[in-house]
Amino acid sequence: MAATEIARQAGEGVRSVPLSGHVGFDSMPDQLVNKSVSQGFCFNILCVGETGLGKSTLMDTLFNTKFEGEPTTHNQPGVQLKSNTYELQESNVRLKLTMVNTVGFGDQINKEDSYKSIVEFIDTQFEAYLQEELKIRRTLHSYHDSRIHACLYFIAPTGHSLKSLDLVTMKKLDSKVNIIPIIAKSDAISKSELAKFKIKITSELVSNGVQIYQFPTDDETVAEINSTMNGHLPFAVVGSTEEVKIGNKMVKARQYPWGTVQVENESHCDFVKLREMLIRVNMEDLREQTHTRHYELYRRCKLEEMGFKDTDPDSKPFSLQETYEAKRNEFMGELQKKEEEMRQMFVQRVKEKEAELKEAEKELHEKFDRLKKLHQDEKKKLEDKKKSLEEELNAFKQRKTATELLQSQAQQAGGSTTLKRDKERKK
Amino acid sequence: MGQQKNLEGYVGFANLPNQVYRKSVKRGFEFTLMVVGESGLGKSTLINSLFLTDLYSGEYPGPSHRIKKTVQVEQSKVLIKEGGVQLLLTIVDTPGFGDAVDNSNCWQPVIDHIDSKFEDYLNAESRVNRRQMPDSRVHCCLYFIAPSGHGLKPLDIEFMKRLHEKVNIIPLIAKADTLTPEECQQFKKQIMREIQEHKIKIYEFPETDDEEENKLVKKIKDRLPLAVVGSNTIIEVNGKRVRGRQYPWGVAEVENSEHCDFTILRNMLIRTHMQDLKDVTNNVHYENYRSRKLAAVTYNGVDNNKSKGQLTKSPLAQMEEERREHVAKMKKMEMEMEQVFEMKVKEKIQKLKDSEAELQRRHEHMKKNLEAQHKELEEKRRQYEEEKVNWEAQQRVMEQAKLDASRTLEKNKKKGKIF
Numbered sequence: 001m002a003a004t005e006i007a008r009q010a011g012e013g014v015r016s017v018p019l020s021g022h023v024g025f026d027s028m029p030d031q032l033v034n035k036s037v038s039q040g041f042c043f044n045i046l047c048v049g050e051t052g053l054g055k056s057t058l059m060d061t062l063f064n065t066k067f068e069g070e071p072t073t074h075n076q077p078g079v080q081l082k083s084n085t086y087e088l089q090e091s092n093v094r095l096k097l098t099m100v101n102t103v104g105f106g107d108q109i110n111k112e113d114s115y116k117s118i119v120e121f122i123d124t125q126f127e128a129y130l131q132e133e134l135k136i137r138r139t140l141h142s143y144h145d146s147r148i149h150a151c152l153y154f155i156a157p158t159g160h161s162l163k164s165l166d167l168v169t170m171k172k173l174d175s176k177v178n179i180i181p182i183i184a185k186s187d188a189i190s191k192s193e194l195a196k197f198k199i200k201i202t203s204e205l206v207s208n209g210v211q212i213y214q215f216p217t218d219d220e221t222v223a224e225i226n227s228t229m230n231g232h233l234p235f236a237v238v239g240s241t242e243e244v245k246i247g248n249k250m251v252k253a254r255q256y257p258w259g260t261v262q263v264e265n266e267s268h269c270d271f272v273k274l275r276e277m278l279i280r281v282n283m284e285d286l287r288e289q290t291h292t293r294h295y296e297l298y299r300r301c302k303l304e305e306m307g308f309k310d311t312d313p314d315s316k317p318f319s320l321q322e323t324y325e326a327k328r329n330e331f332m333g334e335l336q337k338k339e340e341e342m343r344q345m346f347v348q349r350v351k352e353k354e355a356e357l358k359e360a361e362k363e364l365h366e367k368f369d370r371l372k373k374l375h376q377d378e379k380k381k382l383e384d385k386k387k388s389l390e391e392e393l394n395a396f397k398q399r400k401t402a403t404e405l406l407q408s409q410a411q412q413a414g415g416s417t418t419l420k421r422d423k424e425r426k427k
Numbered sequence: 428m429g430q431q432k433n434l435e436g437y438v439g440f441a442n443l444p445n446q447v448y449r450k451s452v453k454r455g456f457e458f459t460l461m462v463v464g465e466s467g468l469g470k471s472t473l474i475n476s477l478f479l480t481d482l483y484s485g486e487y488p489g490p491s492h493r494i495k496k497t498v499q500v501e502q503s504k505v506l507i508k509e510g511g512v513q514l515l516l517t518i519v520d521t522p523g524f525g526d527a528v529d530n531s532n533c534w535q536p537v538i539d540h541i542d543s544k545f546e547d548y549l550n551a552e553s554r555v556n557r558r559q560m561p562d563s564r565v566h567c568c569l570y571f572i573a574p575s576g577h578g579l580k581p582l583d584i585e586f587m588k589r590l591h592e593k594v595n596i597i598p599l600i601a602k603a604d605t606l607t608p609e610e611c612q613q614f615k616k617q618i619m620r621e622i623q624e625h626k627i628k629i630y631e632f633p634e635t636d637d638e639e640e641n642k643l644v645k646k647i648k649d650r651l652p653l654a655v656v657g658s659n660t661i662i663e664v665n666g667k668r669v670r671g672r673q674y675p676w677g678v679a680e681v682e683n684s685e686h687c688d689f690t691i692l693r694n695m696l697i698r699t700h701m702q703d704l705k706d707v708t709n710n711v712h713y714e715n716y717r718s719r720k721l722a723a724v725t726y727n728g729v730d731n732n733k734s735k736g737q738l739t740k741s742p743l744a745q746m747e748e749e750r751r752e753h754v755a756k757m758k759k760m761e762m763e764m765e766q767v768f769e770m771k772v773k774e775k776i777q778k779l780k781d782s783e784a785e786l787q788r789r790h791e792h793m794k795k796n797l798e799a800q801h802k803e804l805e806e807k808r809r810q811y812e813e814e815k816v817n818w819e820a821q822q823r824v825m826e827q828a829k830l831d832a833s834r835t836l837e838k839n840k841k842k843g844k845i846f
């Protein structure tokens with residue numbers, strides 16, 4: 001028996017002991033299966049392709065049921081993703097199937113951004129899962145996984161080569177999702193053209209470095225069929241929900257004047273191969289790859305973006321606690337710094353404003369000091385004037401007094417003279 | 428959430444279980460079983476009987492032969508294969524448990540071991556670069572109760588109370604062949620009573636949708652705790668080769684369900700509930716550990732009142748929220764500071780204005796005063812000037828008159844009128 005992954009992980013030092021009877025742990029796979037069956041399965045398919053390539057019809061045909069939706073028109077302003085979830089049951093297996101359709105893909109004149117909404121959608125699902133995984137109290141075992149497990153890329157049956165839109169889109173998606181390219185409406189291509197077309201597509205994919213999903217060949221039970229199928233990629237499919245009577249059976253087919261294309265006839269198209277590979281053989285592997293490869297890549301990039309590392313500069317591994325604590329300290333330090341900066345800025349402003357106001361105050365005082373001085377001068381002048389007036393007044397008074405005195409003396413003298421004259425006359 | 432759709436033909440996803448089966452076989456299985464109990468209770472023998480192999484042998488002695496001074500926790504790994512299925516079995520035993528005179532805290536090494544396995548898993552799960560992680564967490568703990576027939580010992584109760592929220596505990600009555608069926612019944616009832624009394628949560632078998640299965644589960648539940656007997660020797664009984672213990676009075680057969688509950692234990696532990704034990708460990712015990720660990724890291728230094736009921740976030744989301752809160756707080760602080768600043772500036776400017784007005788007023792007052800004085804002075808001067816002019820005019824008139832008088836006199840003198 002080949003060594004299992006777990007045995008390999010355990011390493012060389014583990015001893016193998018023989019059993020002397022039937023213990024019963026060979027029921028473990030059944031226990032596991034019973035658990036998953038009772039929980040139900042979940043699968044999410046994304047259909048990318050131009051309007052009118054028969055995406056909805058193919059889904060109806062693949063899952064043997066009529067899903068919702070009306071045919072879309074060509075005049076959508078941008079690419080939108082519409083998703084619908086259905087609960088299906090086959091025998092005792094319940095499947096929660098989500099189908100996501102790209103509406104309006106390839107219809108715009110400028111298709112440069114067409115792939116963006118698809119990438120965004122896929123990333124959003126990864127992000128939702130990552131957030132759930134990082135929560136402190138989480139319920140991962142009952143989480144409805146919305147990550148895209150398979151992307152069916154519909155190639156238009158031109159017969160020549162891939163369109164540049166196809167190459168660009170697939171290149172952007174190949175590290176995010178399992179891409180299974182299919183040639184849509186392949187009843188428009190003849191057999192010989194088809195072979196050439198497939199080769200051209202495959203070589204273009206290889207030369208552009210687009211990694212499409214390879215059916216796994218590591219499990220011997222399915223290795224052979226998977227590797228054969230890998231050689232038939234991309235699958236040329238025809239979808240139809242209409243039934244036509246062939247022989248005595250009703251089969252799904254498309255009826256043309258020149259013949260009937262039977263959907264489930266392997267010489268007519270690869271529909272059966274697609275169904276086998278996608279659903280019956282590798283559904284679980286598609287889910288596993290999504291989780292262990294595409295999701296892990298997204299998660300790794302996201303965490304690295306946020307500054308998480310596995311080892312510190314000295315190559316010692318971080319424990320989770322250390323990492324979170326370091327992050328937290330860094331974060332708190334940042335917040336503190338911001339707070340400090342703001343305070344400092346205010347202190348600065350206050351200082352500046354105070355200086356300004358002080359200046360203004362100083363100017364005011366200077367102004368009034370000047371005025372005061374002026375006033376003082378004026379007052380002094382006035383005093384001087386007053387003084388001089390006083391002096392003049394005094395001088396005048398003196399003059400007046402002196403003159404009056406003189407006058408009165410003169411009068412007296414004059415009187416006495418007159419008296420003398422009169423006296424002399426009398427003699 | 429989704430709509431129910433009916434299929435009208437073959438699709439093929441009914442094959443999903445097979446795909447899962449195939450992948451799980453390829454990956455292989457692992458299981459970690461812990462055995463705890465005093466020495467001499469037949470733990471190693473039971474393990475050998477359970478897995479029909481010489482896990483413990485002369486070369487690899489059981490725990491009772493390896494007792495050291497303190498309780499150790501040791502693990503041995505073996506790889507066993509059966510029916511295309513490989514199982515990596517890890518047995519963890521605890522030599523020295525309960526054997527000392529003072530057994531206080533002898534459960535601590537056990538708790539530490541379980542926690543360290545959780546820690547390893549948590550760290551591996553939280554790495555940026557993750558690989559397929561081996562699951563070395565303890566999935567089940569078989570706790571051996573000595574067949575005293577009376578009840579649980581204080582050590583038993585203490586151990587189970589401390590471990591029941593960390594690991595799936597399956598209590599077993601060891602060496603059950605020392606009890607008669609009635610004694611065993613009594614003993615079991617007593618033990619279950621005490622377990623309930625102390626609110627100990629032992630491993631519970633899950634309910635299923637299947638009626639039949641539920642009946643079986645009920646039967647098992649009625650016989651808890653399971654009373655087991657183990658044996659390394661094969662004896663011939665009635666032409667059959669069976670595992671058993673030979674006594675002068677008969678053979679106690681390990682796999683005879685009338686003699687003991689060994690078969691029930693084996694079926695339950697290995698054949699039907701091994702996967703569930705792993706699931707419960709992963710979904711319940713590990714998640715409890717993880718959320719407690721992360722809550723401690725996240726809420727270090729954060730107000731405890733806030734953290735209640737917010738454990739649905741990841742530590743990073745928590746930091747994001749704290750950052751937002753802080754930004755809001757800073758904005759508020761900034762606004763407040765701004766307001767205070769504006770107010771103070773206004774005040775100061777107002778004061779300045781007031782002082783300016785005051786000074787202006789005073790200046791005006793003084794100016795007016797001076798002007799009034801000026802006017803007064805002007806008036807005085809005017810008066811004086813007027814007076815002066817008048818007086819001088821008067822004087823001039825008087826002078827003129829005098830002059831005229833004296834001229835007349837002279838004239839008269841000359842005329843001789845004066846004798």
